Amino acid sequence: MLKRTSIKRPGTSAAKVISRLWLICLSLTLWACTEKVPNAVADPLPSWNEGAAKQTILTFVEAVTDSAATSYVPPQERIATFDNDGTLWAEKPLYFQFYFTMQRVRDLAPEHPDWKTRQPFKAVLENDGDYLSLITLPEIFQLIDATHTGITVTEFEKQVRAFLGSARHPRFQRLFTECVYQPMLELIEYLQANDFKVFICSGGGMDFIRQFSEEAYGIPRENVIGTAFITEFRMVDGHPELLRTGEFVKPLNDKEGKPVSIQRYIGRRPILAFGNSDGDIQMLQFAESSERPYLSLLLHHNDPEREFSYTGGTEKALEMAKEAGWTVVYVKEDFKVVFPFEVGKQEQ
Amino acid sequence: MLKRTSIKRPGTSAAKVISRLWLICLSLTLWACTEKVPNAVADPLPSWNEGAAKQTILTFVEAVTDSAATSYVPPQERIATFDNDGTLWAEKPLYFQFYFTMQRVRDLAPEHPDWKTRQPFKAVLENDGDYLSLITLPEIFQLIDATHTGITVTEFEKQVRAFLGSARHPRFQRLFTECVYQPMLELIEYLQANDFKVFICSGGGMDFIRQFSEEAYGIPRENVIGTAFITEFRMVDGHPELLRTGEFVKPLNDKEGKPVSIQRYIGRRPILAFGNSDGDIQMLQFAESSERPYLSLLLHHNDPEREFSYTGGTEKALEMAKEAGWTVVYVKEDFKVVFPFEVGKQEQ
Numbered sequence: 001m002l003k004r005t006s007i008k009r010p011g012t013s014a015a016k017v018i019s020r021l022w023l024i025c026l027s028l029t030l031w032a033c034t035e036k037v038p039n040a041v042a043d044p045l046p047s048w049n050e051g052a053a054k055q056t057i058l059t060f061v062e063a064v065t066d067s068a069a070t071s072y073v074p075p076q077e078r079i080a081t082f083d084n085d086g087t088l089w090a091e092k093p094l095y096f097q098f099y100f101t102m103q104r105v106r107d108l109a110p111e112h113p114d115w116k117t118r119q120p121f122k123a124v125l126e127n128d129g130d131y132l133s134l135i136t137l138p139e140i141f142q143l144i145d146a147t148h149t150g151i152t153v154t155e156f157e158k159q160v161r162a163f164l165g166s167a168r169h170p171r172f173q174r175l176f177t178e179c180v181y182q183p184m185l186e187l188i189e190y191l192q193a194n195d196f197k198v199f200i201c202s203g204g205g206m207d208f209i210r211q212f213s214e215e216a217y218g219i220p221r222e223n224v225i226g227t228a229f230i231t232e233f234r235m236v237d238g239h240p241e242l243l244r245t246g247e248f249v250k251p252l253n254d255k256e257g258k259p260v261s262i263q264r265y266i267g268r269r270p271i272l273a274f275g276n277s278d279g280d281i282q283m284l285q286f287a288e289s290s291e292r293p294y295l296s297l298l299l300h301h302n303d304p305e306r307e308f309s310y311t312g313g314t315e316k317a318l319e320m321a322k323e324a325g326w327t328v329v330y331v332k333e334d335f336k337v338v339f340p341f342e343v344g345k346q347e348q
Numbered sequence: 349m350l351k352r353t354s355i356k357r358p359g360t361s362a363a364k365v366i367s368r369l370w371l372i373c374l375s376l377t378l379w380a381c382t383e384k385v386p387n388a389v390a391d392p393l394p395s396w397n398e399g400a401a402k403q404t405i406l407t408f409v410e411a412v413t414d415s416a417a418t419s420y421v422p423p424q425e426r427i428a429t430f431d432n433d434g435t436l437w438a439e440k441p442l443y444f445q446f447y448f449t450m451q452r453v454r455d456l457a458p459e460h461p462d463w464k465t466r467q468p469f470k471a472v473l474e475n476d477g478d479y480l481s482l483i484t485l486p487e488i489f490q491l492i493d494a495t496h497t498g499i500t501v502t503e504f505e506k507q508v509r510a511f512l513g514s515a516r517h518p519r520f521q522r523l524f525t526e527c528v529y530q531p532m533l534e535l536i537e538y539l540q541a542n543d544f545k546v547f548i549c550s551g552g553g554m555d556f557i558r559q560f561s562e563e564a565y566g567i568p569r570e571n572v573i574g575t576a577f578i579t580e581f582r583m584v585d586g587h588p589e590l591l592r593t594g595e596f597v598k599p600l601n602d603k604e605g606k607p608v609s610i611q612r613y614i615g616r617r618p619i620l621a622f623g624n625s626d627g628d629i630q631m632l633q634f635a636e637s638s639e640r641p642y643l644s645l646l647l648h649h650n651d652p653e654r655e656f657s658y659t660g661g662t663e664k665a666l667e668m669a670k671e672a673g674w675t676v677v678y679v680k681e682d683f684k685v686v687f688p689f690e691v692g693k694q695e696q
Contacts, residue, residue: 076568090555153611197570210615211437220424221615222545223571228612233604233630240634242611249612250598254579263501263590264576265613267558282581286588 044190047183047337053297053329057187060295064271072295073271075195080089080272081183081262084202084209084226087276087299088217089180090169092308096176097204098140100163104147112146121146145246149229152205153242156333163279174341182337187274188217196272202226203254203279209285225265227253240259241318254279259286274299278316284326296308303332306342390539395531395685401677402647405535408643412544412619423543427616429606429631430437430532431623432550432557432574434567435647437528438517442657444524445552446488448511452495459492469494491595497577501590502554510558521690525564530573530685535622536565544620549610551602552625555592575601600667602627607634626640626664632674645675651680654690 042185048054063071064078085091105115107290111345115121125133148156169179180244188198196299198219202209206226213219228249251257259282262270273287276299298321302309311318321328329335337343371413396402411419412426433439453463463469468487469664471479517527536546543625544565554574561567576597579590599605607630610618621628621635624647632644646669650657659666669676677683687693 075560126456197568206612207615215423220545222613230598231608231611233607233634235633239638240607240617240630240636242607251619259581259588259590260579263579265570267555267572269588282588285583286581288588290587299544 017259040084044193045183045186047186047343049334049336051334053186053327053334055113056149056295056327057190057297060272061190064293077268077271077292078191078196079196079266079268079270080191080274081201081225081258081270081287082188082198082273083275083277083280083283084200084204087181087274088184088200089176089282090307092301092310093170095204096169096179097208099167099176100160100208101147102145103141103167104159108147123272136306148205149150149244151244151248153244156207156208156244157211166211170340174339177212178341179339180216181335182340182343183335184274185217185340188219191219192271197223197266199223199225199266199270199300201253201256201258201283203252206253214345223226225253227257227259240243256282258283262286271295274298274316276301277314279313281317281320283319284320285324288324292325296321296324297329297330298326299329301331303330303338305337306335306338307331368389371393376433390524392541393531393676394533395534395683395691397682397684399682401675401682404675405641406519406536408641409517409538409542412587412641417463420525421640425616425640426539426542426544426545427610427614427618428539428544428620428622429549429573429610429614429618429635430536430546430621431625431628431631432548432552434624434649435529435622435628436532437524438655440649440658441518443552444517444527446506447515447524448556449488449491449495451511451515452507453491453653456495457685466575478521496553497594500593501579501592504592505559508556510658512560520689522687528564529683530688530691531683532622533565533688536567539620540566545614546571547571547610547614549601549606549631551600551605554601573601573609575605603631606631610634617645621645624649625662627661628663629668632665632668633672636672644669644672645677646674647677649677649679651683651686652680654683654686655679 045054045057048057057155062072063069066072082088085095085097087097102124105121109115109121109125112121115125120131120135120143122128123135124143134149151159164175164177165178165192169176172179191198200209200213200217200219200223202225204226204227206224209222209226213221213224229244229296230247230249234241234243251260253261255278258280259269262268262283269289270283270287271289271318272295273284274297275281280298284298287294287296298314298317300314300318301307319324319329331338349508387395393402393405396405411417412421414420430436433443433445437444452474453469457463457469457473460469463473465633468479468491470476471483472491499507512523512525515524516522517524520527540545542569546642548557548561548565548567548571550573552574554572554576557574558569561569561572577592578595578597579592582589584660599608602610603626606628607617610616610631617637618631618635619637619640621632623629623632628646632646635642635644646665648662648666649655666676668674678685
């Protein structure tokens with residue numbers, strides 16, 4: 001179909017001929033390079049130890065992407081949802097967003113002299129570990145309300161970015177965005193490379209997570225689902241602004257709220273769901289289907305040396321995993337490397 | 349860096365050599381093909397007449413994608429939001445979703461003998477045009493509640509698909525999904541090809557639009573924002589189900605609700621917003637920014653011959669367009685072709 005004359009177009013200069021010759025050489029070398037070399041395929045999950053969990057993931061992804069197999073799932077249906085706290089980044093000693101909340105309380109304290117004598121603000125300002133270790137959920141909501149609402153979305157985003165750019169994890173002395181799990185970064189990238197749409201579905205604040213999801217995980221803002229406040233649209237001096245009210249979007253994005261939000265934000269069930277706690281049970285159930293393949297995964301923290309070890313808040317999920325056949329991933333046994341800042345250390 | 353020996357690997361058979369020669373020929377032809385041919389770039393918007401609207405769009409897209417220009421906008425921020433009814437598909441004589449609602453009333457009537465004598469159901473069952481032309485908003489919500497809620501998401505989706513696969517537009521006698529605007533299909537594709545993320549932001553039902561957005565517009569389900577009902581998660585016989593309750597997600601996705609939802613679902617302001625009615629004013633305002641380029645567009649229906657002509661419900665938006673300098677797109681003057689089923693007719 002292509003006429004040879006097309007490469008004899010008039011006006012071809014000597015320089016062009018030379019550059020064409022270079023292109024031919026380049027084509028030849030590239031072609032030689034791309035020739036299949038058996039067993040030389042790069043491991044997409046190098047920070048995962050070989051074992052049942054890694055193999056289950058690889059087998060699943062191969063199964064749903066093999067267009068000749070009955071297990072094939074078309075790209076638009078390849079939805080993967082990940083919990084955030086304790087699944088994509090650490091959640092101990094406290095949820096990272098709570099450190100932001102405490103920072104904001106300290107920042108705002110000068111405007112609220114009564115906080116010096118009023119709990120739970122007093123405990124935050126005095127760094128009263130005994131009080132904070134027993135803080136109640138209504139008290140946490142009181143702190144969140146005082147620090148996360150009544151401001152514009154733009155202001156809030158700026159505050160989150162300032163915090164994430166400076167505050168450090170108390171144990172690892174790293175930015176919180178560095179305390180993400182290296183094996184999960186690889187898994188996200190592997191899934192995206194296989195045309196999965198990867199979403200975060202977190203009980204944490206949606207606008208909080210969106211300030212770092214792209215840089216830290218390669219997950220775009222619009223793929224972050226979380227607990228959110230209702231905002232109000234206003235024109236301020238001719239400029240559009242959204243004010244964060246104190247009213248939560250219903251439902252909170254935890255437990256039964258996770259499948260509800262997944263349906264609302266995505267419009268499809270995930271075929272892969274990854275969580276770590278009792279709050280993720282319904283999301284993992286939501287992925288289950290008799291009509292197409294699915295993979296429900298539960299991360300278990302059992303590595304006090306490199307990270308943390310705990311079962312609190314995950315007991316029911318671990319029980320359910322046995323019953324439902326969910327794949328349990330163990331930090332100690334399955335993660336060759338835990339955090340990105342450890343990559344390369346082993347080789348030294 | 350590459351050694352020539354890499355193409356002299358032992359075990360190279362005659363067949364391999366021949367296939368390599370073929371590859372060389374292919375490389376050469378491909379390279380010859382990709383040489384730049386001036387003025388041969390295809391028009392990305394062939395169904396748009398040449399004019400101010402088309403030129404404004406082309407200039408805007410070139411400006412935000414030119415990485416050497418100060419007007420450059422990185423891909424993750426290239427968010428475009430489109431209203432649906434009257435912007436992507438027609439909305440006359442009635443909103444298309446209202447035909448679905450009436451169909452569902454007729455389907456469900458045998459289970460509700462009282463509807464025969466109860467308004468507004470009676471008017472739907474008797475096809476009482478006089479009554480329906482004056483139907484009130486509370487009555488519409490009554491019909492929606494009776495037909496859109498109290499069922500599972502799965503059932504609802506099935507009903508929508510059945511309707512869209514069979515019901516026809518009263519004037520054009522085409523499936524409703526064929527009554528989409530050809531120029532808008534081209535614009536969506538053009539934006540996506542330029543790494544825009546294209547979203548629908550509609551006052552209509554989110555789950556309704558999601559049943560055809562991929563096939564009709566090439567817009568994935570998760571990029572559809574609309575008015576939605578709160579659902580409830582339940583395990584039914586060991587299977588996860590979501591039940592559509594009668595409670596709306598706050599706010600309804602119209603007027604001030606549109607920017608609120610855009611922030612909630614996307615987490616970023618659009619740099620291009622396209623609407624057609626007073627319900628889109630706030631979305632178009634939300635795109636405005638002094639910090640980066642933006643384009644706010646308003647479609648005006650002034651073509652009774654090929655489509656419809658009306659100003660009802662768009663008066664304020666047309667007024668605002670003048671004040672704010674929004675680009676008004678006129679169906680009559682700017683659309684060379686209106687519907688996909690007309691494509692090619694002109695040439696016959």
